[in-house]
Amino acid sequence: MIVNYGKCLHCGGCVGACPQNAIYLNDYILEFNEDCNNCGRCVKLCPVGALRREGKK
Amino acid sequence: MKKYHCDVVVVGGGPGGSMAAKYCARGGLDTIMIEKKAEIGAPLRCAEGVSKKWLEEVDITPDPAWISTDMKGAIIRSPSGHTFKLDESQAGNEVGYVLERHLFDKHLAQEAGRAGARIMMRTAARGVIRDKAGKLIGIKAESMGEPIEIYAKCVVAADGFESQVGRWAGMDTSLDQADILTCAQYRMSGIDIEDEYCEFIIGGAAPGGYLWIFPKGNGMANVGLGILATKLKGGKTPIDYLNEYIAKDPRLSEGTVTEISSGMVSGCPGLDETVGDNIILVGDAARIIDPLTGGGICHACRTGMYAGKVLTECNKTGDFSKEALKPYEKMWRDRMEDKLIRNYMAKERFATVDNDTLDDLVLMIQDSDISEVNVWNLLKVVKEKYPELVEGFEDLI
Numbered sequence A: 001m002i003v004n005y006g007k008c009l010h011c012g013g014c015v016g017a018c019p020q021n022a023i024y025l026n027d028y029i030l031e032f033n034e035d036c037n038n039c040g041r042c043v044k045l046c047p048v049g050a051l052r053r054e055g056k057k
Numbered sequence B: 001m002k003k004y005h006c007d008v009v010v011v012g013g014g015p016g017g018s019m020a021a022k023y024c025a026r027g028g029l030d031t032i033m034i035e036k037k038a039e040i041g042a043p044l045r046c047a048e049g050v051s052k053k054w055l056e057e058v059d060i061t062p063d064p065a066w067i068s069t070d071m072k073g074a075i076i077r078s079p080s081g082h083t084f085k086l087d088e089s090q091a092g093n094e095v096g097y098v099l100e101r102h103l104f105d106k107h108l109a110q111e112a113g114r115a116g117a118r119i120m121m122r123t124a125a126r127g128v129i130r131d132k133a134g135k136l137i138g139i140k141a142e143s144m145g146e147p148i149e150i151y152a153k154c155v156v157a158a159d160g161f162e163s164q165v166g167r168w169a170g171m172d173t174s175l176d177q178a179d180i181l182t183c184a185q186y187r188m189s190g191i192d193i194e195d196e197y198c199e200f201i202i203g204g205a206a207p208g209g210y211l212w213i214f215p216k217g218n219g220m221a222n223v224g225l226g227i228l229a230t231k232l233k234g235g236k237t238p239i240d241y242l243n244e245y246i247a248k249d250p251r252l253s254e255g256t257v258t259e260i261s262s263g264m265v266s267g268c269p270g271l272d273e274t275v276g277d278n279i280i281l282v283g284d285a286a287r288i289i290d291p292l293t294g295g296g297i298c299h300a301c302r303t304g305m306y307a308g309k310v311l312t313e314c315n316k317t318g319d320f321s322k323e324a325l326k327p328y329e330k331m332w333r334d335r336m337e338d339k340l341i342r343n344y345m346a347k348e349r350f351a352t353v354d355n356d357t358l359d360d361l362v363l364m365i366q367d368s369d370i371s372e373v374n375v376w377n378l379l380k381v382v383k384e385k386y387p388e389l390v391e392g393f394e395d396l397i
């Protein structure tokens, strides 16, 4: 997952919305673990559009 | 590694955590509350609107220090701009305050501290600790950059929407997309709004949710919206919707933005299970929040208080098993579940209504002469023309 830290407001929304509990908000940094199955939900739901999947624009 | 021992460890220093810590400490339990961030109540992730009535129930005395605005009423605005104004006299307990959450949350944490709870800032839970038999006996955390362990007889998960502690402990707190609202908000000033009315704009401006303007005095307000996740289309984000609306509302378009925030709220009527062996979930972490309005401060305070009371009882026998914690489950369900379910159904129904019907509904209510506005009276008006919209609700009211 690629995070645009220029946009991210570290609200933790993606963390709570992730069906896999694969994200951890470490202060201002988002850590994704191996449980991520690339479902794309966090990308779609981020209120400010700060996330995108690797290899996608 | 530093190890701490206590009776109860509360994860999260929001309203739910502070109330739980306060009532645990008051009940004589050795209580530690940890908060990940460097400041309680900040940054803002909230529109700060609350009704008044419940404060007394949780023994919080309103204090001008953390109240920004005392509301006179509410305005509901339809997609094409028809409005319906609810005044204090008709709105009953729906009218309330707009808070200063950075001060309100700190006030609650200070109360917890005064009651005897130890608060550890910049301390984040990273996982749970189990003994050889698999029993939950504490949490792993990181405190000021150092790994620590906190051992406790019970864990209170008050970690808000992020809700990871419950999941680390093996409880299912995951949400369907249809039960997630994704939100963006600006603090605006220099805008032309009514300073004592909360405004709710329904329909296309915020599909499946609503757009709010909650005044903070002197032409300032929290202007934000929540959109139902399943209604997000074509890569458009909540902040895009917010910008679009502000640009076309002349009352707002000339305003100044001094703060941007985002967040998500759940829109389900609470988890099926909010207790497990040696763990109890409160507030947003338990997904106990009004599914229709997204208001959760009062639910967090109530559930935090109930958790503290039940844990105090459990400490008398030393039994913190799921069975022993069940009274918590019963307490919050008895107090809140009917309304949560009713509002959940209303939210589901509301999400299917198109803009024209919403316009018509607001006009109908505008023209009706209901003396006391409450859900029941509103539904009666709606039923005359749109019986299908209220079908199935009658027995819940």
Ligand SMILES: Cc1cc2nc3c(=O)[nH]c(=O)nc-3n(C[C@H](O)[C@H](O)[C@H](O)COP(=O)(O)OP(=O)(O)OC[C@H]3O[C@@H](n4cnc5c(N)ncnc54)[C@H](O)[C@@H]3O)c2cc1C
Pocket: B011, B012, B013, B014, B015, B016, B017, B034, B035, B036, B037, B041, B045, B046, B047, B048, B049, B050, B123, B124, B125, B126, B158, B159, B160, B161, B162, B164, B183, B184, B185, B224, B262, B263, B264, B265, B282, B283, B284, B285, B289, B294, B295, B296, B297, B298, B300
């Ligand atoms: C945009 C928006 C607008 C809202 N508007 C309103 C409104 O107008 N009125 C209303 O009543 N409600 C509103 N809500 C909902 C309200 O904010 C929540 O229901 C309320 O804050 C819940 O309280 P809580 O204590 O359960 O969780 P929170 O207040 O979220 O507190 C959780 C705390 O836990 C901490 N935490 C998280 N993970 C960890 C960890 N691993 N370790 C340590 N600490 C951790 C967080 O930093 C946070 O401080 C809104 C929500 C959003 C997103």
Ligand code: SF4
Pocket: A003, A007, A008, A009, A010, A011, A012, A013, A014, A015, A025, A045, A046, A047, A048, A049, A050, A051, B262
């Ligand atoms: S939801 Fe978006 S803004 Fe919020 S923490 Fe995740 S990436 Fe950042």
Ligand code: SF4
Pocket: A001, A017, A018, A019, A020, A021, A022, A023, A032, A035, A036, A037, A038, A039, A040, A041, A042, A043
């Ligand atoms: S893509 Fe899906 S599984 Fe992976 S982090 Fe995002 S929401 Fe979680």
